[in-house]
Amino acid sequence: MDRTKILEQIQLNVRILSATDDPAFACIPLHRKTSPDVDKLHEVMDLLRLVVFPGFFGAEQEARPDTITYYMGVYLDRIYDLLQKQIYDGLCFEAEECCDSREKASQIAIAFINQIAQIKRLLSTDVKAILDGDPAANSVSEIIFCYPGIRAIFHQRIAHALLMLGVPVIPRIITEMAHSETGIDIHPGARIGEYFSIDHGTGVVIGETSVIGNHVRLYQGVTLGARNFTLNEEGLPLNVPRHPIIEDYVTIYSNTSVLGRITIGHHSVIGGNIWLTHDVAPHSKVLQNRSVES
Numbered sequence: 001m002d003r004t005k006i007l008e009q010i011q012l013n014v015r016i017l018s019a020t021d022d023p024a025f026a027c028i029p030l031h032r033k034t035s036p037d038v039d040k041l042h043e044v045m046d047l048l049r050l051v052v053f054p055g056f057f058g059a060e061q062e063a064r065p066d067t068i069t070y071y072m073g074v075y076l077d078r079i080y081d082l083l084q085k086q087i088y089d090g091l092c093f094e095a096e097e098c099c100d101s102r103e104k105a106s107q108i109a110i111a112f113i114n115q116i117a118q119i120k121r122l123l124s125t126d127v128k129a130i131l132d133g134d135p136a137a138n139s140v141s142e143i144i145f146c147y148p149g150i151r152a153i154f155h156q157r158i159a160h161a162l163l164m165l166g167v168p169v170i171p172r173i174i175t176e177m178a179h180s181e182t183g184i185d186i187h188p189g190a191r192i193g194e195y196f197s198i199d200h201g202t203g204v205v206i207g208e209t210s211v212i213g214n215h216v217r218l219y220q221g222v223t224l225g226a227r228n229f230t231l232n233e234e235g236l237p238l239n240v241p242r243h244p245i246i247e248d249y250v251t252i253y254s255n256t257s258v259l260g261r262i263t264i265g266h267h268s269v270i271g272g273n274i275w276l277t278h279d280v281a282p283h284s285k286v287l288q289n290r291s292v293e294s
Contacts (some may be wrong), residue, residue: 033098034089036170044082045177047075048158052120053144076113084109087162090170108165115161122194126153129197133217148182149198159188190224192216193248200254207243213266216246219254227260227277247282 016022020030046057051072055063062071088105092098127150130143137143143150155178159171171188179185184201186192189208196212198204200220206212210224224244229237245263246252253272258264265282273288280286 033094034092036086036089036093036173038173040082040086041170041173042177044079044086045155045158045174047079047082048116049154051075051079051116052123052154056141056144076116080109080113083112086170087167090168093169108162108167111165112161119157119161122157123150123154125194126150126196129195129215129217130199133197134199148184149201152178152182152184152186152198152201152204153192153196154178156186156188156190156192160190160192163188190243203255208239209241209261210243211245213246213248213250215249217251219252219272221255222252223257223259225257225259 019025049056050058050062054068054072058071062068084105087108088098088101091101091105095101127140127143130147130149131137131140137147155174159174162174163171175186175188182201184198184204186204186206187208187210190206190210190212192212193214193216195215197217198219199217203221204218205223205225207225212224224246226242229242230240232238241261243261244258245261246258247264247266247268249267250264250270251268252258252264252270255272256270256274256276258270258276260277262277262279264270264276264280265284267282268280268284268286270276270280271285271287274286276286
């Protein structure tokens with residue numbers, strides 16, 4: 001094709017794609033504000049893994065008793081520097097004005113660092129739950145280093161803490177990192193108790209307003225989802241509680257969908273390949289009906 005004609009076509013598309021008032025592009029506005037840096041957030045998560053799981057993902061000398069304090073200080077200092085900048089960018093992402101956000105970002109970053117020890121404690125219970133419930137798990141080290149469930153829960157617990165501190169956008173980015181790496185999709189808004197375990201994990205989906213108690217185990221393909229949406233006067237969905245409440249000591253087996261704001265009572269077992277849209281009493285077993293030959 002003649003180069004002149006190629007350039008004409010390119011220029012035509014430049015004019016079309018550069019138009020900021022074309023109603024055909026109404027849902028894709030020109031974004032003129034600062035945005036979080038995904039690469040920097042990956043670095044934050046890598047550093048947090050070094051802090052929460054010392055010795056597993058860094059050099060051997062970083063976890064020795066005589067050096068761990070030094071390296072922990074280096075990592076936390078770097079996490080603060082990276083995170084406060086990303087939080088600032090997140091606060092400005094959709095705000096009309098962000099001139100007063102730098103001090104707020106600094107305060108949130110320090111508040112988050114003050115929560116890392118509690119996040120580590122919760123993750124320790126999650127590792128223990130997997131070790132106690134999976135005969136294929138040979139050691140704590142194997143679980144921390146290899147299991148996708150722990151990777152996804154690690155990301156979600158960090159994202160949830162940031163969300164509760166009022167950080168926009170970034171928590172969702174962090175959980176989507178784990179989603180792309182593990183196939184496990186946990187919204188940062190989900191509230192998850194202690195000793196939480198996901199076995200295998202591929203295809204697990206946990207919605208934003210889900211509430212999960214202590215000692216809950218999910219298998220691959222489980223969905224804790226919404227059955228329907230409450231709409232406002234304009235026909236847009238309202239962000240109201242719409243996902244299940246899973247009480248303590250519940251096990252849900254593979255490829256089961258638990259939908260709507262229903263409650264699964266404590267110490268219940270939900271079998272595989274079930275579509276569940278009603279409350280379940282404590283100490284229940286919900287299993288598939290067996291076919292009966294005539």
